[in-house]
Amino acid sequence: MPALVLLVVFFFVPVLLGFVLSLTNARLTSPQGPQFVGLDNFTRLFSDPLFWKSLRNTVYFGAVVVPLQSGFALVLALLINARIRGINVYRTVYFLPVVTSIVVVSILWTFMYQRDGLVNHMLQAVSFNLIQGTDWLNNPSTAMPAIIVMSIWQAVGFHMVIWLAGLQTIPGDLYEAAELDGASTWQRFKYVTWPGLRATRSFILVTITIAALSLFAQIKIMTNGGPLDSTSTVVFQSVRAGYEQQQTAYASAISLVFFVLVLTVSLVQRFLLRDKD
Amino acid sequence: MSRFMIGRRGTAVLAGVTTAALALSACGVASTSSGGSAGELTLWTHNAGNPAELGVVNQIVADYNASQSKYTVKLQAFPQESYNDAVVAAATAKKLPCVLDADAPTVPNWAYAGYLTPLDLPQDLVSKQLKSTLGNYQGKLYSIGMYDAALGLFARKSALEAAGVRIATVDNPWTAQEFADALAKIKADGKYQYAFDLGTGDSGTEWWTYGYSPFLQSFGGDLIDRNGYKTAGGVLNGDAALKWATWFQGLVKNGYTPAKSSTDAFADFVNGKSAMVWSGIWHSGNLSKLGADGIVMPPPDFGNGPKIGGGSWQWAVSSTCGEKAAAMDYITFSLNKKYLAEMAEKQNVIPATEEAAAMVDGWQPGGAKRFFLDESAKYATIRPPTPGYPFLTTTFAKAAQDIIAGGDPKKILDQAVSDIDADLKANNHYGF
Numbered sequence: 122m123p124a125l126v127l128l129v130v131f132f133f134v135p136v137l138l139g140f141v142l143s144l145t146n147a148r149l150t151s152p153q154g155p156q157f158v159g160l161d162n163f164t165r166l167f168s169d170p171l172f173w174k175s176l177r178n179t180v181y182f183g184a185v186v187v188p189l190q191s192g193f194a195l196v197l198a199l200l201i202n203a204r205i206r207g208i209n210v211y212r213t214v215y216f217l218p219v220v221t222s223i224v225v226v227s228i229l230w231t232f233m234y235q236r237d238g239l240v241n242h243m244l245q246a247v248s249f250n251l252i253q254g255t256d257w258l259n260n261p262s263t264a265m266p267a268i269i270v271m272s273i274w275q276a277v278g279f280h281m282v283i284w285l286a287g288l289q290t291i292p293g294d295l296y297e298a299a300e301l302d303g304a305s306t307w308q309r310f311k312y313v314t315w316p317g318l319r320a321t322r323s324f325i326l327v328t329i330t331i332a333a334l335s336l337f338a339q340i341k342i343m344t345n346g347g348p349l350d351s352t353s354t355v356v357f358q359s360v361r362a363g364y365e366q367q368q369t370a371y372a373s374a375i376s377l378v379f380f381v382l383v384l385t386v387s388l389v390q391r392f393l394l395r396d397k398d
Numbered sequence: 399m400s401r402f403m404i405g406r407r408g409t410a411v412l413a414g415v416t417t418a419a420l421a422l423s424a425c426g427v428a429s430t431s432s433g434g435s436a437g438e439l440t441l442w443t444h445n446a447g448n449p450a451e452l453g454v455v456n457q458i459v460a461d462y463n464a465s466q467s468k469y470t471v472k473l474q475a476f477p478q479e480s481y482n483d484a485v486v487a488a489a490t491a492k493k494l495p496c497v498l499d500a501d502a503p504t505v506p507n508w509a510y511a512g513y514l515t516p517l518d519l520p521q522d523l524v525s526k527q528l529k530s531t532l533g534n535y536q537g538k539l540y541s542i543g544m545y546d547a548a549l550g551l552f553a554r555k556s557a558l559e560a561a562g563v564r565i566a567t568v569d570n571p572w573t574a575q576e577f578a579d580a581l582a583k584i585k586a587d588g589k590y591q592y593a594f595d596l597g598t599g600d601s602g603t604e605w606w607t608y609g610y611s612p613f614l615q616s617f618g619g620d621l622i623d624r625n626g627y628k629t630a631g632g633v634l635n636g637d638a639a640l641k642w643a644t645w646f647q648g649l650v651k652n653g654y655t656p657a658k659s660s661t662d663a664f665a666d667f668v669n670g671k672s673a674m675v676w677s678g679i680w681h682s683g684n685l686s687k688l689g690a691d692g693i694v695m696p697p698p699d700f701g702n703g704p705k706i707g708g709g710s711w712q713w714a715v716s717s718t719c720g721e722k723a724a725a726m727d728y729i730t731f732s733l734n735k736k737y738l739a740e741m742a743e744k745q746n747v748i749p750a751t752e753e754a755a756a757m758v759d760g761w762q763p764g765g766a767k768r769f770f771l772d773e774s775a776k777y778a779t780i781r782p783p784t785p786g787y788p789f790l791t792t793t794f795a796k797a798a799q800d801i802i803a804g805g806d807p808k809k810i811l812d813q814a815v816s817d818i819d820a821d822l823k824a825n826n827h828y829g830f
Contacts (some may be wrong), residue, residue, distance in 0.1 A: 146824055150511040165820060191524055259658045261803065345601050348803035365792045
């Protein structure tokens with residue numbers, strides 16, 4: 122029963138309100154109550170170049186982060202799934218960024234990405250001053266890649282641990298058997314490890330996708346959507362419209378579109394990853 | 399599993415937006431009289447993080463409570479970052495305090511939303527104040543400030559002398575051409591990394607509007623057509639605005655100013671990285687580190703006269719206050735020249751009246767700080783007093799950031815105008 126109350130208050134009511142509000146002209150501060158305006162917000166939204174740009178940026182971020190982060194996390198997991206001394210130190214080091222607040226991480230990396238920041242100094246040092254680097258976050262063509270690299274660095278440890286948990290559920294005798302049959306390392310990975318990670322795989326894919334699509338904190342702190350909207354995302358645009366610009370209804374419309382987008386992507390993933398037998 | 403995940407994450411955003419909606423729907427709920435119990439007035443202020451200013455306000459409250467026995471004022475201080483959110487949340491819940499302070503450009507928005515009541519103060523008191531300390535909306539006074547701030551073109555005298563350009567004064571500011579020459583010559587001297595630092599390191603919205611819209615106004619443009627407040631068309635994307643945008647972008651393109659200043663552009667100026675910096679009175683204390691070499695000048699005249707932003711934090715009374723007369727009485731008490739003078743002295747701000755200026759060292763005619771008062775009296779332009787200001791400022795700030803980032807000025811300004819006009823239309827022009 123308490124679960125039902127929570128579900129109604131924090132799920133059904135907000136979804137319903139968001140849906141209803143997106144059909145009105147509700148404002149954050151206004152003497153006039155909301156009026157029904159039909160699909161006005163949606164027509165405005167679909168003709169708003171910023172929305173399309175934000176959508177493209179969101180998809181771009183997701184399309185790069187999902188494969189890179191899950192792949193990188195798997196490599197790390199395979200590396201630290203070894204029984205050697207001091208392995209826990211490595212596990213801790215890789216996991217550290219995850220327990221650090223994304224806000225703190227974003228602020229630190231903002232300094233590192235400055236023109237005379239750590240990143241450029243390191244580039245100069247390793248390339249003997251051949252690479253000068255740029256003002257990463259203030260260059261429209263490097264801002265999003267810079268945020269992608271940082272985001273992967275921050276979150277990869279979390280998925281590494283999940284992969285690791287998956288790896289450790291695979292019985293050791295399977296590997297022994299494979300070895301006796303003369304399977305190479307690659308064959309062992311392909312025929313034992315990969316099939317054994319089936320459930321883990323779907324979980325990781327879905328969680329990374331959803332987290333990637335709701336990109337917000339890094340943007341808010343590091344670039345505010347700039348330069349030239351090159352890092353504006355759907356969630357960022359929605360928060361900016363709803364709070365800074367006080368357009369409650371318009372922000373609801375954006376959120377609703379985002380909801381549909383995430384729902385669609387997740388359903389497609391579920392369909393593709395379903396048990397075929 | 400995945401279905402649960404979708405639901406949870408997808409609605410996180412919706413939940414945020416609808417919290418505000420839930421609060422809105424609470425408007426209809428009848429509530430008890432707010433702003434303190436009988437005989438008690440609650441006062442909210444934004445300056446919890448500013449001990450100097452808070453100290454003066456505390457002093458006024460204590461003095462007022464001691465001066466009479468009918469009412470007790472109870473002060474609650476908030477950090478500035480969350481102050482506006484607190485007020486909006488309190489207003490939707492009908493729990494506003496009696497007396498509150500407000501940043502000048504948000505006053506029309508709050509007056510329009512019905513948060514504030516017009517002030518009823520003695521006329522002779524109001525008429526003594528600097529114009530930019532008065533928050534008028536639709537012909538009524540809603541807020542009044544104890545001080546104002548001002549912008550200035552801070553420079554190294556030696557850099558100007560080496561470049562052979564004259565020092566501008568309030569009565570004799572630079573022309574656009576003189577400014578352009580100064581920039582070119584200082585750059586040619588090569589002694590400074592930047593000739594003029596705009597201070598673009600602050601990514602917060604309001605600095606961009608407060609700091610850079612006066613240049614736009616000096617060129618003859620504006621954020622909105624103040625003649626009726628019904629459109630931004632022609633003023634924010636007309637010829638004057640385009641000239642402004644091209645000039646603004648040119649500062650970066652010509653290498654006079656960094657596209658992204660460091661977080662403390664004034665420190666860079668003091669440390670000799672830049673010859674001039676665009677900043678405000680709040681840094682006038684740091685200017686003394688340069689001794690006689692540090693000077694401050696008014697902005698150049700780009701055709702429509704030099705302009706600086708006007709209007710800082712001001713006092714207002716909420717519409718739900720049960721003791722309005724007492725609230726007005728308190729504000730009248732707080733505007734005593736003694737307190738204005740103290741505020742100016744402790745805070746490095748412009749005192750709101752001549753009487754108060756006469757009481758503080760440096761603010762008398764000819765005094766060291768007098769520049770800011772004269773500059774403010776002559777060139778301060780308040781930000782557009784319209785309830786639509788929150789939208790105007792976010793849109794303008796984004797446009798200015800995009801222009802600095804190297805975007806196409808015409809496209810950016812046209813988009814800004816179309817966004818602003820769409821917002822005006824969606825709000826029936828905010829009652830204009």
